[in-house]
Amino acid sequence: MSAEWSADEMMTVAAARQLRDGTACFVGIGLPSTAANLARATHAPRLVLIYESGCLGAKPDRLPLSIGDGILADTADAVVSVPEVFNYWLQPGNIDVGFLGGAQLDRYGNINTTAIGGDYGDPKVRLPGAGGAPEIAASCREVIVIMRQSPRSFVERVDFVTSFGYGTGSGDRERLGLRGAGPQVVITDLGVLRPDPATQELVLTELHPGATVEQASAATGWPLRVADDLRTGEPPTGSELSVLRALKAATGGSRSVAGA
Amino acid sequence: MAEIVSLAEGVAELVNDGDTVALEGFTHLIPFAAGHEIVRQRRRDLELVRMTPDVIYDQLIGMGCARRLVFSWGGNPGVGSLHRFRDAVERGWPAPLEIEEHSHAGMANRYVAGASGLPFAVLRGYTGTDLPRHTDTIKPITCPFTGEVLTAVPALNPDVAIVHAQRADRAGNVQMWGITGVQKEAVLAARRSLVTVEEIVDTLEPMPTQVVLPTWAVSAVALAPGGSHPSYAQGYSVRDNDFYQAWDAISRDRDSFTAWMHKHVLDARRNA
Known part of the structure; x- marks a missing residue:
């Protein structure tokens, strides 16, 4: 792989490219926030x-460290209460894209951010x-997941379903009455996975430049299927990289006390 | 009518051992000074309620104030784990911590039900997740009009809610702005409430996005300038992100945590 960019940078750029201009995106902190801000600053x-x-x-000009940094409120079109953001904006399906990370992801796109190993009452x-x-x-119309890929994080079955993807496969979301389409794309540091339309199993559909199918398979805890039309993505452009690096260099902002 | 009290008086009067206590503030306006006063007054066996038990609850848990935690996200935002919370859950130090775990949407709606005088709230939530299997305050409910199966969560009515705001007037009316999270709901849901403020002023000038809690809806107001640090009070301070990052190392080790709490909380006397 070229040393001109890191695997994390490629992952963030690939995730940013998934976001379409003019859509509304519910952003989690960390990798999702970085990618969403990169998208807003580029295409x-x-x-x-x-x-x-x-x-x-929110229109921050630097990356927030938390979901509640002052820069988000200062630049937002509106600041509403937490019950309102969940009840009026998320719950009815008013938000196009949910952008999530996680600690564990399984073959059917279920995500665990609760506990690993042992049992729930006595976790490792x-x-x-x-x-x-x-x-x-x-409830988002669709979900994008961004996660680094490893056999420990990409597992056959998550230890705890914190966020429901496709359950045990095709038809589970419909049976449960979930309105959103679920995880339509998973971006990793090696490539891109998408659910098979028939079974909803995540399948490798795209590799980042320099990554191989062998690497992706080795970093997956289930027998990874590879799409027939597997493609290789475009490397980051110079401007994507420079904007991303500038955003990351300005994460959080430093401490100072402003006057009232 | 809210009484204007010192922080020490407010905590002494309003927070008892064994109470259900909600310190709220969503990243912004987190009532750290009040949490530290609870530590100094050695409150025990608290049931702590909070959507995002971040560093302030890490400190209360590590100092042995809590027996139970009701929450929806227990991390150090943007940094990683809460080590004292994890130590209590994973290894029972300094005491075992019982947990009741929800999602943000569920917790927010529980406060709304509490503030509304209703026994429970209804939402589309938790569906397909493992949370209902482990949390018995998440139940299915059938809509009497459409037959749709939704989720019910019981109201939260803490014994006391504690929040931090930018300012109050001398009559005890409270004004906050910026990200106001779930604080209004928490105060209205609670039996008693304590609000710490950056300053007490003669007149509350209107501010964009403001939430006003009338004095007759609040038990007590205490002056605590800088009382949300390392969180922040919009218009008065900015979030001390360096502190949140430093907390990771301070809190990772039991001894360094305890030493820090002694130096910066137990031995530090606030002006009463």
């Missing part, structure tokens, strides 16, 4: 960023938990 200037803190249409690793993700995964 999707009218992308509407929605943060669960109640900031609708206790993770932060659900946050807004279960309802984002259920």
Whole structure:
């Protein structure tokens, strides 16, 4: 792989490219926020960023460290309460894209951000938990997942379903009455997976430049299927990379106390 | 009518051992000073309620104030784990911590039901997840009009809600703006409430996005300038992201955590 960009940068750029200009996107912190802000700063200037803190249409010029940094409220079209953001904006299906990360993802796009190993009452690793993700995964018109790929994170079956993808396969979402379409695309540091339309199993459909099918298979904890028309994605452009690096260099902002 | 009290008086009067206590504030306006006062007054056996038990609940849990936690996201935002929370859940230090776990949508609606005087709230939520299997305050409910199966969660009515706001007037009317999260609902759902403020002023000038809590809806107001640090109060301070990042190392180790709490909380006396 070329040393001109890192696998993380390629992943973030590939995720940003998935976001269409003019759509409304519910953004989680971390990789999703980085990719969504990159999209807004490049090909999707009218992308509407929605943060669960109640900031609708935030336009930060640096990456927030949390979902409630002041820069989000300062630049938002509207700041609403947390009950309102979930009840009026997310729940009825008013948001096009939910953008999620996670600690574990399985073959059918279910996500775990709750606990790993042991059992729920006595876990090996206790993770932060659900946050807004279960309802984002259920109610956004579609979901984009961004996660680094490894055999520990891409597993046959998640230890805990925090956010529902396709359950055990085709028809589960419909049976449960979930309105959104679920995870339509999973972006990793190696490539892109999409659900098979017939079975909803995640299938490798795209490799990032320099990545191989062998690497992707080795980084997947289930027998990874590869699409017949597997393609190789475009490398990051110079401007995508420079904008991404500038955004990341300005994460959070430094401490200072402003006057009242 | 809200009484204007010192922070120490407010906590002493309103927070009892064994109470259900909700310190709310969604990233912004987190009532750290009040949390530290609870630690100083050595409250025990609290049932702590909060959507995002971040660093302030990590501190309360690590200092042994809590027996139970009701929450929806327990992490250090943008940084990673809450090590004291994890130590309590994974290894029972300093005491076992019982948890009741929800999603943000569920918790927000539980406060709305509490503020509305209803026994429960209805939402489209949790469907297909493993949460209902482990949390018995998540139940299916059938809509009497359409037959659709939805989810019910019970109201939250804490014994006391504690929030931080930008300012209050001398009559105890409270004004906050910026990201106001679920604080209004938490205060209205609670039996008692304490609001800490950056300043007390003669007149509350209207601000964009403001939420006003009338004095007769609040039990007590205490002056606590900088009382949300390392969170922030819009118009007064910015989020101390460096502190949140530093907390990861401070809190990872039991001894360094305890030493930090002694130095910065237990031995630090606020002006009463």
